[in-house]
Amino acid sequence: MAARGARLCPLLLLLAALAGLGAEAKNSEDVRCKCICPPYKDHSGHIYNKNVSQKDCDCLHVVEPMPVPGPDVEAYCLRCECKYEERSSVTIKVTIIIYLSILGLLLLYMVYLTLVEPILKRRLLGHSQLIQSDEDIGDHQPFANAHDVLARSRSRANVLNKVEYAQQRWKLQVQEQRKSVFDRHVVLS
């Protein structure tokens, strides 16, 4: 249970961060009252954009300077459409950065899996095959998989092994999925 909790912790943190950011106090940049006023008599249409509170979001507070003389103000303002809008630029920024970093990590990992790892593996495998063939010639002994794996990874640290093991297992799963989706077209076609 604890282990599972620990695993989900970052997920929940992210969730809390996202939810928290949404409710965060609004940055003064993040509210606007936008009034769109259509052409009126000889005045062309205009858009007014002002940073005011929601209750002040009307034509009289936002449209400054008033382009029309006093008697016409009411008629002019009747046509204007004022909209109060809020956003959270911090949420946007954080979301985009989180998204891009996850995407970047995935891409890096993909590049690693497709390009770097085969090279490393070839080098390691080549090494152990060399040893193996030497011994093969000497003893004509069939060699175990276990030996290969042991020899290949003896110098790695413990945690790395775990990771590698989990990775292998995951890779097998993905391979299996890939086979059923892309090769055999059993599911999801």
Add this chain to the structure above:
Amino acid sequence: MLSCPSSSHPCHIHLGYPSALFEVLYIPFLLSLSHLLASNGKISSWQVLDLGKRHHLDAGGDLLCSEQSFPGATPYPGDLLKLGRVFLAQITWEDHLSSFLFLLKSLVFLLYEFWFFIKRGKTKKCSIFPFPPPPGFSSYNGGGMNGTSTMMDFLEEPLPGVGTYEDFNTIDWVREKSRDRDRHREITSRSKESTWALLHSVSDAFSGWLLMLLIGLLAGSLAGLIDISAHWMTDLKEGVCLAGFWFNHEHCCWKSNTTFTDRDKCPEWKSWSQLILGHGEGAFAYILNYLMYVIWALMFSLLAVLLVKGFAPYACGSGIPEIKTILSGFIIRGYLGKWTLVIKTITLVLAVSSGLSLGKEGPLVHVACCCGNILCHLFTKYRKNEAKRREVLSAAAAAGVSVAFGAPIGGVLFSLEEVSYYFPLKTLWRSFFAALVAAFTLRSINPFGNSRLVLFYVEFHMPWHLLELVPFILLGIFGGLWGAFFIRSNIAWCRRRKTTRLGKYPVLEVLVVTAITAILAFPNEYTRMSTSELISELFNDCGILDSSKLCEYVNDFNSTKGDDLPDRAAGPGVYTAMWQLALALIMKVFITIFTFGMKVPSGLFIPSMAVGAIAGRLLGVAVEQLAFYHHDWPIFSGWCSQGADCITPGLYAMVGAAACLGGVTRMTVSLVVIMFELTGGLEYIVPLMAAAMTSKWVADAIGREGIYDAHIRLNGYPFLEAKEEFSHKTRAMDVMRPRKNDPPLTVITQDSMSVEDVETIVSSTTYSGYPVVVSRTSQRLVGFVLRRDLIISIENARKKQDGIVSTSVICFTDYCPPLPPSSPSVLKLRSILDLSPFTVTDETPMEIVVDIFRKLGLRQCLVTHNGKLLGIITKKDVLKHIAQMANQDPDSILFN
């Protein structure tokens, strides 16, 4: 330390099954062990006992040799705890190794091992099969019920692994539900005993709601992430914001003062040509923008398909057909796993922003279901019971639709009408709660900056006239025709992809379709913008202030007063928009057929709605102009006189969208509710209902199935459609196995078969379960035992229980018959026997049998004659029979 008797020559290591187990499980342990010991420099070599063998390893962990069958070997493949004991024994033996630091280290290490042991319990248990595990079996993700943290578990689970299912199998609802009832009863009865147990029972009852809360929060947050990122990336195709690269076009121009005529332009937002050439005018700039648009689109879709292919192939497609099948009891391991969730979320954004004709709504349901499944692991109640888990998934699907359309009630109804199979009232309330929380979370993130949950929220409250029902019904007919046409052609194309060489090139296919889409889309401004924006523009009722071409009516600014806007003559902008929209319609209609089903996450709601909205808007504007120019016609005279505002083209677009969506998915109730939740007004229920119903009738007249059912049938998933009637006059004996000329049914007797006999039966047949009878001669039924349970139990008993050999008798009864003292001990397997299998008589009509399978969610049903066991009907047999009766290929049902 002992030295290997022949350490100069490496000994044989038998490569058989135990050795593979050894390799998989022990090597990480051995290596770390040897590393620890060797790092202290105290030992030079050491040994490990395993399955009758003694492995000698040098200090570095290299296998020196192994000895066969030395006397003290453990008979059971010692688990890591046993090895831990060996390890500890070595510490005591090596006195000088007992420094404090080392002990601390090893303690931490053992804890660490134990943690991994718990985490990996599943793999380990799976590997006690005597045969290599079936393909795909190791891909644990979706449905492991055998978590090993049994601290909280009151029920004695005889064996881990018993009662679980293999990949691509169907669960037995009856069994799962009765297991849950047993569990619940146990907890309730215990709750009276102690405070702790009471607390446990309360938390158990509460866990469902807590889970819903978590699902809602997670699904809402992910939807927010998808919305914000997709919006940004879509705009990235056109340009970039200099004030902060993370802003999309709209937010980039948030503060800056824009002019009335050029509202979209602001100095901070630079299109690619402005950024590269320094100016945005001219043919060259246009070509550059065009090129950048296509390149970005190609790049996004390439990344999407590569990520899907590389990390989680199950993340492609819309996911709703599969979720429907999973909710009906099928198991696809990994389909709702962590990687699927991550990749689907990430690639969904890429796919949507690449400008392909697809939407995010269907995949969001999948994403929400993944959240539900992953969060299920937190609660024992749901982790271990596949039926309970499916209740949670139903609710998660509701949360998914809730955030996709900002329609919580519509989401619940969608889950009820379209995806769920088993939907008790309790689930209804929970779905409602989850949908509510999800919508609230998304609302508080406010992804669009308009305080709405969707981009195309509309707000108009114009009344409509009864006569307008005629065009609405016309739209319904169009929607039905389009739905039927789309389903036919899309299924034909998908079948082609499935069976021909086309399916071999998923990446190329995605790239080609993206290239065609992008090249065709850029010149037309209505296809260049994202589909959601297009829909939002089409739904919009033209006010006097709208700047889009669609609203370029001949305005008389001076004569109008405020909001009250009469019908006006269309200006040149509207006519341009009309033929552009017509082109967009043609393009969307055809390109969507080829897009849906590609190997990227692709939903179908948005494209269908777009098609309907375009058609609706075209019709709406036509009717509007007709009414404007011919307001003296008798049909208009009563209600649409000159200067009145009587036709709302936005409403036509909405009705058209509902009609097309209804034609494709065949939803009715949930569709109407979703649509009126989008509009926030109740005035339009009748038009929407009329259109949805007409489109369903028209589409049903042409082809029976909705797109999801058609895809389920295409893939051959074992889905027993609850909506269709079975009306053929066949009886149970026509469907059951064995057939007339087949060998008799394979059965197991309750107390006279030896372990060897049973093992022979299991290895010579492939059935997933066996009936247990009193004796072969009487054939009277005792119960039913599943193959998987049988294998696991026998294998486990051979390893762990003393005196179980091949000649031991297996006994399924409560009291086993006394045996002579010389014979080997009896293997009691009553615990794995299902004592209440479902039976019907051989004369039962198939209509009833099909009904039983549907309503109870059975996996198999036994057939008796005069009380004697005669045969068995499985879900697969029923599905094959239905397919046969409907003149379809019965072999298309692939799974059991």
